[in-house]
Amino acid sequence: MTALLSLQNVSKRFRGLVAVDGVSFNVNEGEIFAVIGPNGAGKTTLFNMIAGALEPNQGSIVFDGAPIHGLAPDTVCRRGIARTFQLVRPFPALSVEDNVVVGALLHRRGVGEAHERARALLRRFDLFERRHQPASALTLPDRKRLEVVRALATEPKLLLLDEVVAGLRPTEVDRLVGVLKELNRDGGLTILMIEHVMRAVMALAGRVLVLDHGIAIAEGTPDAVVHDPAVVQSYLGAEAV
Amino acid sequence: MPVDVYLNVVVAGILTGLVYGLMALGLSVIFGVVRVVNFAHGEMMSVAMYLAVVLFSSFELDPLLMLVPIAAVMFVFGYVLQAGLINPFITRPEHSQFLLIVALALIIVNALLIVFGPDARTVQTSYAYDSFQLGPVLVDASKAYAGGAAIAFAAALFAFFRFSRVGTAIRACADNYTGALVIGLNVKHLYALTFALGAACVGAAGSMMTLIVDVTPVLGPTYTLLAFVIVITGGLGSMAGALLGGILIGLTEAVAGLLFTPSAKSMFAFAILVLVLLFRPQGLLGKRLS
Amino acid sequence: MTPAALARLGGGTSRHIVILLMLLLAVLLAPWAVNDYLLTVLIVILYSAFTGQAWNIMMGFAGQLSLGHALYAGLGAYVAAVLFVDYGIGPWIGFLAAVPVAMACGAVIGFLAFRFGVAGVYFAILTIAFAEFARIGFDHLPAVNASAGLFLPVRQATRNDVWHLRGSPTMFYYVILAATVAAFVLCRLLLKSRMGYFWLAIREDEEAARAAGVNTFRYKMYAVMISAALTSFAGVFYAFFYNNLFPEQVFSIGRSIEMILGPVIGGIGTLFGPILGAFVLTGLAEALNAVMAFYGLDIPGAKQVLYGICLLVVIVALPEGVWPPLARRLGVGKDKL
Numbered sequence: 046m047t048a049l050l051s052l053q054n055v056s057k058r059f060r061g062l063v064a065v066d067g068v069s070f071n072v073n074e075g076e077i078f079a080v081i082g083p084n085g086a087g088k089t090t091l092f093n094m095i096a097g098a099l100e101p102n103q104g105s106i107v108f109d110g111a112p113i114h115g116l117a118p119d120t121v122c123r124r125g126i127a128r129t130f131q132l133v134r135p136f137p138a139l140s141v142e143d144n145v146v147v148g149a150l151l152h153r154r155g156v157g158e159a160h161e162r163a164r165a166l167l168r169r170f171d172l173f174e175r176r177h178q179p180a181s182a183l184t185l186p187d188r189k190r191l192e193v194v195r196a197l198a199t200e201p202k203l204l205l206l207d208e209v210v211a212g213l214r215p216t217e218v219d220r221l222v223g224v225l226k227e228l229n230r231d232g233g234l235t236i237l238m239i240e241h242v243m244r245a246v247m248a249l250a251g252r253v254l255v256l257d258h259g260i261a262i263a264e265g266t267p268d269a270v271v272h273d274p275a276v277v278q279s280y281l282g283a284e285a286v
Numbered sequence: 287m288p289v290d291v292y293l294n295v296v297v298a299g300i301l302t303g304l305v306y307g308l309m310a311l312g313l314s315v316i317f318g319v320v321r322v323v324n325f326a327h328g329e330m331m332s333v334a335m336y337l338a339v340v341l342f343s344s345f346e347l348d349p350l351l352m353l354v355p356i357a358a359v360m361f362v363f364g365y366v367l368q369a370g371l372i373n374p375f376i377t378r379p380e381h382s383q384f385l386l387i388v389a390l391a392l393i394i395v396n397a398l399l400i401v402f403g404p405d406a407r408t409v410q411t412s413y414a415y416d417s418f419q420l421g422p423v424l425v426d427a428s429k430a431y432a433g434g435a436a437i438a439f440a441a442a443l444f445a446f447f448r449f450s451r452v453g454t455a456i457r458a459c460a461d462n463y464t465g466a467l468v469i470g471l472n473v474k475h476l477y478a479l480t481f482a483l484g485a486a487c488v489g490a491a492g493s494m495m496t497l498i499v500d501v502t503p504v505l506g507p508t509y510t511l512l513a514f515v516i517v518i519t520g521g522l523g524s525m526a527g528a529l530l531g532g533i534l535i536g537l538t539e540a541v542a543g544l545l546f547t548p549s550a551k552s553m554f555a556f557a558i559l560v561l562v563l564l565f566r567p568q569g570l571l572g573k574r575l576s
Numbered sequence: 577m578t579p580a581a582l583a584r585l586g587g588g589t590s591r592h593i594v595i596l597l598m599l600l601l602a603v604l605l606a607p608w609a610v611n612d613y614l615l616t617v618l619i620v621i622l623y624s625a626f627t628g629q630a631w632n633i634m635m636g637f638a639g640q641l642s643l644g645h646a647l648y649a650g651l652g653a654y655v656a657a658v659l660f661v662d663y664g665i666g667p668w669i670g671f672l673a674a675v676p677v678a679m680a681c682g683a684v685i686g687f688l689a690f691r692f693g694v695a696g697v698y699f700a701i702l703t704i705a706f707a708e709f710a711r712i713g714f715d716h717l718p719a720v721n722a723s724a725g726l727f728l729p730v731r732q733a734t735r736n737d738v739w740h741l742r743g744s745p746t747m748f749y750y751v752i753l754a755a756t757v758a759a760f761v762l763c764r765l766l767l768k769s770r771m772g773y774f775w776l777a778i779r780e781d782e783e784a785a786r787a788a789g790v791n792t793f794r795y796k797m798y799a800v801m802i803s804a805a806l807t808s809f810a811g812v813f814y815a816f817f818y819n820n821l822f823p824e825q826v827f828s829i830g831r832s833i834e835m836i837l838g839p840v841i842g843g844i845g846t847l848f849g850p851i852l853g854a855f856v857l858t859g860l861a862e863a864l865n866a867v868m869a870f871y872g873l874d875i876p877g878a879k880q881v882l883y884g885i886c887l888l889v890v891i892v893a894l895p896e897g898v899w900p901p902l903a904r905r906l907g908v909g910k911d912k913l
Contacts, residue, residue: 096787122789130787136780138845147777150770151789159770199789323697371892378895380696381641385840386891388643392833393884399877503877507829511708514701553712556705563702564692 049074049203049235050095050126055104055114056259057090064090066259067104072203077229077236079246079267082256083279088239089131091256092205095237096128097121109202123151127201129192131208131239135180142167142176144191148198159198166194170224186217193221197228204228206238210245222248243271255279290422295540297423301433303536305494307529308436309509310516311443312487318523319460319480322372323384326391328509330485332398334360334492335501339407342496349409349493350431353439357489364485369478376477391506398503406500414497432494439490440529443483447525456480460523508552515559521572530570534558592908603753607746615745619817621858622752623810628838628850629759630806635836636845637767638799639779641696644685644703646831647710648678648804652811653821654714657726660740660816667741667816674808681706682804686797704829711827720821728819741816748817755813756851759806763847766802775799779845807835830880837883841890843897852899857886 048071093099097118106114145163255263257279338349375383416427447453520531656670736743777785842853
């Protein structure tokens with residue numbers, strides 16, 4: 046299997062604090078890869094570097110054969126990486142549909158076309174009924190789903206999900222997990238996710254990377270990682286599976 | 287041009303700059319703690335200047351003596367303004383808060399215009415034309431007193447923030463809003479107090495400024511812009527930066543006025559502003575904003 | 577196309593279309609119904625409505641607060657005026673010349689600001705600095721007569737000369753009316769376009785917009801340049817209507833603030849907001865003038881105090897502006913906003 050995303054020895058320092066220290070891993074095309082670890086382990090910093098919001102001090106990030114480290118976020122998105130945010134960021138005053146249209150317009154030049162694609166996605170994600178409501182009026186779970194839909198509208202090859210099921214009830218978690226599984230299996234979408242909720246990790250991830258204090262301490266299948274003594278020792282930050 | 291002309295201009299510029307610095311200090315304190323961009327700062331200074339003018343013309347009271355009372359009046363004004371009008375806007379979008387203060391500035395300038403008319407008012411003290419001879423330099427007495435008063439006032443403010451309990455509490459609010467709330471500080475009151483202190487600075491500076499320039503209502507917006515140039519150049523949130531910026535701008539204006547036409551002197555201040563905003567947005571002494 | 581079908585197209589009801597048509601008729605026939613003074617007032621209102629819409633593109637759509645828009649109007653005015661006074665070139669050609677100048681200035685300001693991360697209030701201050709720069713600069717520029725002012729020759733023409741914008745107030749009225757309507761149509765088209773969506777995304781959350789693939793730098797630049805170009809037309813109109821230009825007035829920060837009052841009071845980001853705001857503000861100002869005239873008072877500055885109070889009231893009590901709540905009351909569809 047080809048590595049769609051490849052990180053080599055990536056580090057990020059903030060003035061004295063080393064947030065990410067020499068992390069290397071590959072994400073293969075078509076797989077679902079999870080990054081877990083206690084709070085402050087550097088997971089979101091890692092994401093931000095992949096997505097272009099931050100520039101690594103050291104190391105390389107290669108996507109689809111081309112280096113992307115240091116590129117601007119919108120360029121990274123155009124290359125095929127879409128992301129969600131840990132603290133949801135919809136466009137509050139815009140309607141649900143318009144939110145998704147913004148994403149769809151990346152690859153669809155016509156506004157009408159973009160609306161069609163947006164509506165199709167909204168139907169799939171069960172947000173069609175609320176498509177005219179302003180995003181600010183949505184509940185948290187719906188806003189999270191909206192962000193995922195907006196990200197998907199940009200037709201990415203790789204989807205970065207930052208704690209996308211945090212704060213959701215178990216039934217909502219299962220629902221979202223189901224849709225993501227479908228997208229991965231039927232659509233061939235590669236997913237890289239940061240997660241605390243082990244229920245989602247165990248259900249989705251093919252492989253897992255564990256970060257602690259910026260260092261990768263374990264990598265492997267969910268089962269292997271969960272039983273790894275090093276991982277068990279550091280705080281897993283998980284609820285019961 | 288002979289050297290002593292330059293020296294005179296430089297010294298005059300520095301002294302005026304100190305008063306500018308005090309004005310900007312008020313803005314820096316307000317922004318550094320309350321995070322309000324006080325676009326009515328210069329207008330508030332105009333109010334203080336007119337106060338001084340009225341006290342002088344009606345009661346022959348010297349602006350330097352009236353420094354403290356005028357500062358006190360502006361203190362109260364500032365407190366009421368922050369606690370009453372501006373405070374609810376802390377959580378509103380940035381441009382809302384800004385436009386609110388723009389509205390205030392508009393009202394103040396034109397209210398002053400209505401009450402006092404467009405003609406210039408001056409304060410002619412007994413020492414208005416005196417000067418000291420310090421070596422080769424001829425120093426204007428008014429400017430010297432004003433500059434000295436500015437330093438004294440600024441020093442008092444520094445001491446307040448450094449050594450008093452309230453001052454420390456205010457600095458805590460600035461550093462960590464939530465933390466301050468958690469330890470039980472009455473942040474709303476402290477914010478109002480800070481705005482009041484900023485206003486007091488402006489009051490004092492305004493008082494001193496009447497010794498140096500003629501007073502017209504249109505000065506308000508000019509001083510607001512000047513205050514921003516100084517604070518951004520010196521560094522937001524840095525008190526020493528505000529004074530340093532003030533001196534720098536006072537100097538630039540004076541020298542530019544000498545070398546080019548006096549009416550174009552603000553252009554240099556603006557050029558500096560643009561350069562600072564682009565290349566060193568944290569200013570000379572400010573902390574790097576993330 | 578039946579009125580009902582037309583109404584549905586615009587997102588309203590037939591009743592709305594009838595009202596709109598009546599308003600349109602009133603507006604078209606106004607010069608015959610009102611005296612010269614009121615006509616001038618209407619011209620001022622439409623001028624405000626036009627500049628308000630131009631400014632609204634930058635702020636209401638793209639979220640960039642400019643407090644130095646007088647710069648573009650001033651540039652438009654001076655470019656067209658100088659071309660006319662020195663070379664006899666008509667204002668419409670003058671406008672064609674002014675547009676690149678205004679766009680270039682906007683591009684410079686935008687580039688400097690956006691490349692160096694100057695945003696929000698700092699951006700506003702930057703725009704003020706540039707406008708002030710222009711004001712002081714033009715005040716010392718011999719080519720435009722510096723602070724003494726530039727005057728356009730006014731011939732007593734017997735007929736209206738639209739090409740040279742020389743003529744009766746009625747002519748000017750229709751010109752600015754056409755311009756305001758054109759601006760409205762343009763704004764609507766822009767808002768519904770791909771660029772419009774990107775602008776709104778940038779306004780709402782720039783970082784999220786970037787994460788969704790929007791090239792925020794490019795689209796912010798477009799917003800600034802289009803807004804500048806449009807505003808320069810207002811300047812051209814101003815020069816030929818008032819026939820005198822003083823840098824102190826034309827580039828003043830007071831002018832810039834006056835330009836934003838309409839949209840802020842009417843409703844930033846809406847289509848009708850700037851227009852409604854212009855009517856409300858000028859209406860109130862005229863009411864004030866009438867009251868003062870009645871008592872034989874002449875208080876310079878009173879109008880500005882009124883403006884300041886209106887702004888204050890709107891910001892505190894009606895943060896969305898006057899139009900959105902009104903629109904909801906009238907049952908106008910979201911589309912028309």
